[in-house]
Amino acid sequence: TLLTINAGDYIFYSDWAWTSFVVFSISQSTMLVVGAIYYMLFTGVPGTATYYATIMTIYTWVAKGAWFALGYPYDFVVTPVWIPSAMLLDLTYWATRRNKHAAIIIGGTLVGLSLPIFNMINLLLVRDPLEMAFKYPRPTLPPYMTPIEPQVGKFYNSPVALGSGAGAV
Numbered sequence: 001t002l003l004t005i006n007a008g009d010y011i012f013y014s015d016w017a018w019t020s021f022v023v024f025s026i027s028q029s030t031m032l033v034v035g036a037i038y039y040m041l042f043t044g045v046p047g048t049a050t051y052y053a054t055i056m057t058i059y060t061w062v063a064k065g066a067w068f069a070l071g072y073p074y075d076f077v078v079t080p081v082w083i084p085s086a087m088l089l090d091l092t093y094w095a096t097r098r099n100k101h102a103a104i105i106i107g108g109t110l111v112g113l114s115l116p117i118f119n120m121i122n123l124l125l126v127r128d129p130l131e132m133a134f135k136y137p138r139p140t141l142p143p144y145m146t147p148i149e150p151q152v153g154k155f156y157n158s159p160v161a162l163g164s165g166a167g168a169v
Contacts, residue, residue: 053086081118
């Protein structure tokens, strides 16, 4: 579930909107179908795809609340629309009499076609990317993650460097 809700960087939809949307659509469709079919085959119960999508939606709303608490605007985090696509998958699973191959092929096609459409609406409702970028800049890197430039030739006069050979330069 955590892998699914983090795929495609939907949180920062506003950075690279269309690229993110394409990556998101492909990864989310695939992962929703794989995860849901796994659940359905494991439990044998139609309806588990919708349950799975509901769990992911709740996780995303929690993330949205956390970002909002950090001072970002309410529409900064986009909550993806998984549930209608998952309902189509459940319906397919029920209609194909639990034939897992038919569920994967037909249900996967339905999810792949419907999920991008539902999330297109989400994408269009996000505020202007440039406005978001200037108003809410990304935080700077903490010191332990800041790249260190190589200090080539800085210690060529040091007795330590001279004593330890060319490898120290």
